[in-house]
Amino acid sequence: MTYQVAVAGASGYAGGEVLRILADHPQLEVVAASAHSQAGESITAVHPHLTAYGDRRFCETTPEALSGADLVIMTLPHGQSAALAAQLPADLKVVDLGADHRLEDAAAWEAYYPGPHAGAWTYGLPELAGQREAIAASNRVAATGCYAVATILALRPLLDAGIADPSDVVVVAASGTSGAGNSPKKNLLASEVIGSMSPYKVGAHQHVPEIKQATGATSLSMTPLLAPMPRGIISTVTARPAGDVTAADVRAALSKAYDGEHFVHLLAEGAWPATASTYGTNAVQVQGTVDRDSGRIIVTAAIDNLGKGAAGQVVQCANLMLGLPEAAGLTVNGVAP
Ligand SMILES: NC(=O)C1=CN([C@@H]2O[C@H](COP(=O)(O)OP(=O)(O)OC[C@H]3O[C@@H](n4cnc5c(N)ncnc54)[C@H](OP(=O)(O)O)[C@@H]3O)[C@@H](O)[C@H]2O)C=CC1
Ligand SMILES: CC(=O)N[C@@H](CCC(=O)OP(=O)(O)O)C(=O)O
Numbered sequence: 001m002t003y004q005v006a007v008a009g010a011s012g013y014a015g016g017e018v019l020r021i022l023a024d025h026p027q028l029e030v031v032a033a034s035a036h037s038q039a040g041e042s043i044t045a046v047h048p049h050l051t052a053y054g055d056r057r058f059c060e061t062t063p064e065a066l067s068g069a070d071l072v073i074m075t076l077p078h079g080q081s082a083a084l085a086a087q088l089p090a091d092l093k094v095v096d097l098g099a100d101h102r103l104e105d106a107a108a109w110e111a112y113y114p115g116p117h118a119g120a121w122t123y124g125l126p127e128l129a130g131q132r133e134a135i136a137a138s139n140r141v142a143a144t145g146c147y148a149v150a151t152i153l154a155l156r157p158l159l160d161a162g163i164a165d166p167s168d169v170v171v172v173a174a175s176g177t178s179g180a181g182n183s184p185k186k187n188l189l190a191s192e193v194i195g196s197m198s199p200y201k202v203g204a205h206q207h208v209p210e211i212k213q214a215t216g217a218t219s220l221s222m223t224p225l226l227a228p229m230p231r232g233i234i235s236t237v238t239a240r241p242a243g244d245v246t247a248a249d250v251r252a253a254l255s256k257a258y259d260g261e262h263f264v265h266l267l268a269e270g271a272w273p274a275t276a277s278t279y280g281t282n283a284v285q286v287q288g289t290v291d292r293d294s295g296r297i298i299v300t301a302a303i304d305n306l307g308k309g310a311a312g313q314v315v316q317c318a319n320l321m322l323g324l325p326e327a328a329g330l331t332v333n334g335v336a337p
Helices: 013-025 063-067 081-086 106-112 133-134 146-160 208-215 247-258 307-321
Strands: 003-008 028-037 071-074 092-094 141-142 162-177 220-226 233-241 264-268 284-290 296-305
Touching: 003 013, 003 063, 013 106, 013 264, 013 307, 028 063, 063 092, 071 081, 071 208, 071 307, 081 092, 092 307, 106 208, 106 233, 133 307, 146 208, 146 220, 146 233, 146 284, 146 296, 208 220, 247 264, 247 284, 296 307
Parallel strands: 003 028, 003 071, 071 092, 092 141, 162 220, 264 284
Antiparallel strands: 162 233, 233 296, 284 296
8 A cells, every 4th residue: 555645845954855765665655745935946956866756846835735645744944834734634644843743831832932832743752652652543743853852762761760860961962964954054154064063052952842841851951062964963961860870770771662662772882872873764873871980871872863853753653654664664774984
């Protein structure tokens, strides 16, 4: 059985990666790929690596263009998906990669995003307890923020196991530049990014409430860094231990959470995650230990921000919503070097 998918915002980085994954998906077919300023443009002119799309062109992002599909994937700027989704038939399945429907708490939304709170949909992270089933039963799923995926998957097992203090969590995470989208931005000029790393949105990143919501952390400091690479996120979480906690306890918590998970891999002892190993995949690498000096728990997770951080997780959710094998069309094997 083949299902038809419409991709809204397909001229962007995340939408382009959705098109790439769907071009080789065994049971999903792209029936509409929409754009905004680039509507009418040929897909391969915008995404020259997507030769499978031949002479197809982007359509306008309208409810009419999307409604004929079995499922709509939205990769639109924050604030654009809620109004569009509200104009789609209620029984049409939608996965939204934007932030519009991730947060349950209106006050948290208003603290970090412009515009009114649109209300929460089912949170699209299948590896969280109970979420796989909830996603499969939902018509509307809010996919996860890119830093949030890596950070939640690193932190949640520690809090579930009761070995970390939820009121003392520190996150330092670096992202490749594609995390900022493909429209020109002053601080993303190659001459300013190449050969340099710097923090941004210091003390005020919009993924903090999302991470707290999904993990139960009560206080969390996060410092994002812009890394001079096109793709990849590496998030290092440290937390005050709740009692005596050993490195073996940390690895046991991660192992309990992820043994049997297809996309999340606890690395062998002593091996640490690398963004390069996740390039082009839906894989997550995790590792943990205890800091020799401070005793704090340390867990690092690496993903491809356009893979498990964006398009990969969206296709994973779409597979679940349509009753397909969860990993259909997705890979855990990257490219190297
Ligand atoms: N990049 C990433 O790693 C991740 C991104 N996300 C989220 O996914 C969404 C897309 O991100 P990304 O692909 O990076 O962004 P891009 O800027 O690369 O792409 C944005 C897309 O939205 C379209 N668009 C722009 N303005 C409007 C508008 N007013 N109405 C309708 N469509 C519009 C653009 O069309 P056109 O080009 O034709 O103008 C383009 O297709 C964002 O919400 C982002 O936060 C989430 C996780 C990770
Ligand atoms: C490098 C860079 O700028 N990254 C973006 C990633 C945001 C993202 O894509 O996720 P959301 O959909 O939750 O906004 C940022 O830090 O805001």
